[in-house]
Amino acid sequence: MRAGERSLRVGLLLWLGTALVVLLALDALASYFTALHFANHVYDAWLIDSTRSLAQAVRVEHDRVKFQVPEVALDIFQFDEIDHTYFKVSSVRQGFLGGEPALPDSGPIAIGGLALRFTSVHGAPIRLVATRLAPAGTGDSVTVAVGETLRKRATLTREILLAMAAPQITLLAIALALVYLGVSRGLKPLTDLAAQIEARDQNNLTPVALSGLPRETRVLAGRINGLLERLGEAIHAQQRFVADAAHQLRTPLAALLLHAERARRAEDPRSEQEALRALQRSVERAARLSQQLLTLARAEPQGSSVVAMKPVDLVALARRVGEEWIPRALEREADFGLAVPEERVTVRGDEQLLGELLSNLIDNALRYGRPGGSVTVNVESGEQPQLAVQDDGPGIAPEERQRIFERFYRPPGSPGEGCGLGLAIVDEIARLHGAQVSVSPGNDGSGSRFAVIFRVAA
Ligand SMILES: Nc1ncnc2c1ncn2[C@@H]1O[C@H](COP(=O)(O)OP(=O)(O)OP(=O)(O)O)[C@@H](O)[C@H]1O
Ligand SMILES: [Mg+2]
Numbered sequence: 001m002r003a004g005e006r007s008l009r010v011g012l013l014l015w016l017g018t019a020l021v022v023l024l025a026l027d028a029l030a031s032y033f034t035a036l037h038f039a040n041h042v043y044d045a046w047l048i049d050s051t052r053s054l055a056q057a058v059r060v061e062h063d064r065v066k067f068q069v070p071e072v073a074l075d076i077f078q079f080d081e082i083d084h085t086y087f088k089v090s091s092v093r094q095g096f097l098g099g100e101p102a103l104p105d106s107g108p109i110a111i112g113g114l115a116l117r118f119t120s121v122h123g124a125p126i127r128l129v130a131t132r133l134a135p136a137g138t139g140d141s142v143t144v145a146v147g148e149t150l151r152k153r154a155t156l157t158r159e160i161l162l163a164m165a166a167p168q169i170t171l172l173a174i175a176l177a178l179v180y181l182g183v184s185r186g187l188k189p190l191t192d193l194a195a196q197i198e199a200r201d202q203n204n205l206t207p208v209a210l211s212g213l214p215r216e217t218r219v220l221a222g223r224i225n226g227l228l229e230r231l232g233e234a235i236h237a238q239q240r241f242v243a244d245a246a247h248q249l250r251t252p253l254a255a256l257l258l259h260a261e262r263a264r265r266a267e268d269p270r271s272e273q274e275a276l277r278a279l280q281r282s283v284e285r286a287a288r289l290s291q292q293l294l295t296l297a298r299a300e301p302q303g304s305s306v307v308a309m310k311p312v313d314l315v316a317l318a319r320r321v322g323e324e325w326i327p328r329a330l331e332r333e334a335d336f337g338l339a340v341p342e343e344r345v346t347v348r349g350d351e352q353l354l355g356e357l358l359s360n361l362i363d364n365a366l367r368y369g370r371p372g373g374s375v376t377v378n379v380e381s382g383e384q385p386q387l388a389v390q391d392d393g394p395g396i397a398p399e400e401r402q403r404i405f406e407r408f409y410r411p412p413g414s415p416g417e418g419c420g421l422g423l424a425i426v427d428e429i430a431r432l433h434g435a436q437v438s439v440s441p442g443n444d445g446s447g448s449r450f451a452v453i454f455r456v457a458a
Contacts (some may be wrong), residue, residue, distance in 0.1 A: 027168065035164075036157050043148070051114070051131050051145070058133060058142050060136070063137060082155070083149045084148070086102075086148075088147075093140045094140065102121050110132070118150075119147070130144065197224070205229075208225055245293055248408060255285075256282040262275035281417070299432055307350045307432060311347070315345055315379050317351065318387065321358045322362070334375050337374070339379075341381050345380070349454075353429045358387065360422040364450070365389050369391035369392065389450050391442065391448060395448045406424065436452070437451070438451050
């Protein structure tokens, strides 16, 4: 896998792995508190017992409270290898009666009740249990408190946790392994599909088999099939175009050879001149054809040169291209004019390609329009700017209005020697600019008007 490339498998494993680890951490936290709860429960019970036993050593003598326990009993009570145990007995009237004076107070307790809390003595944390009694006839109340450091509790909690950790980690490892297997199995249809496509040679554009694919992968495979179909159509169209182009090129070249041969063998200067004129026409046709083919190739979306879309003023374009056509218009004795607004009409586009587009439209209008007729280049401003060429010639039959845009198509009986690519070029360039070409009779109902309608002004 290259750097920066995303892997579905790694992504899924990361997500699921993270989720598992988070779950396990939460579980460990819950286990810790459970362990702590039970450790406290067990040792609290023992502390409460001790407090109650000590409370029984409180006696009343001559209306005074006394606390007396044999030393040995106290030693047994306080004997503990791990924790320190402290006690304190005090009464309201007589104050401190015995034990560890530093043991903190337990707070208010009801007579006969119990109080449990965490506190500290001599800087060490302890658990404190206290009870309060009111010996009869004394009018006094005695508090007996027992405190114990927390080492045993901490040890027990740690032991419970350690005992639980091993199975948890094993569980995590098993879960991760299962997730890995599951993800690999789940992704198998994708890797199979990739292998299927990889194994093809570039000429095989038959659809990918959908049967046996899971639903999600089938969507992807369906899209790939759609693409393959469009690709097949495009390749087919390209092949047809190349075949047509080869055929179209052969015709003037064959004529060229023929006329050259005729000129070489001509016996008198007149027939030589004639052959040379025919030769020149063939050369012009071949030159025109190669020029048109090149323009078409440039206008195609996957054309070799990159199209630079810049603001183009249609009025200036019409003036510049129109001027180039004046000699030809004079030859045809056509009334050639411009109908453009005062202001600039700007669209985003490639100036050179738009020039080719306009040239082809003017060429057609002069070529197929009425000799001595009128040809007008028209620019219209507005939300959808227009570039149009109108003539007052014979117009185009409605049933031909679609087909004339096909490559190499010329309606039967078309005059002159065009190669049938001009309008295909116009269409391609318009499409490149997101514009639409419309053909209609001229404004007065005669002739034809080719308009290129841009979707937005720049
Ligand atoms: N303004 C027009 N008036 C009448 N017919 C037209 C007009 N423009 C085009 N046509 C018809 O449409 C056909 C196709 O035009 P197109 O420009 O695509 O090819 P062409 O002019 O024959 O060849 P070229 O590639 O040299 O331009 C023409 O042969 C012509 O019959
Ligand atoms: Mg043409």
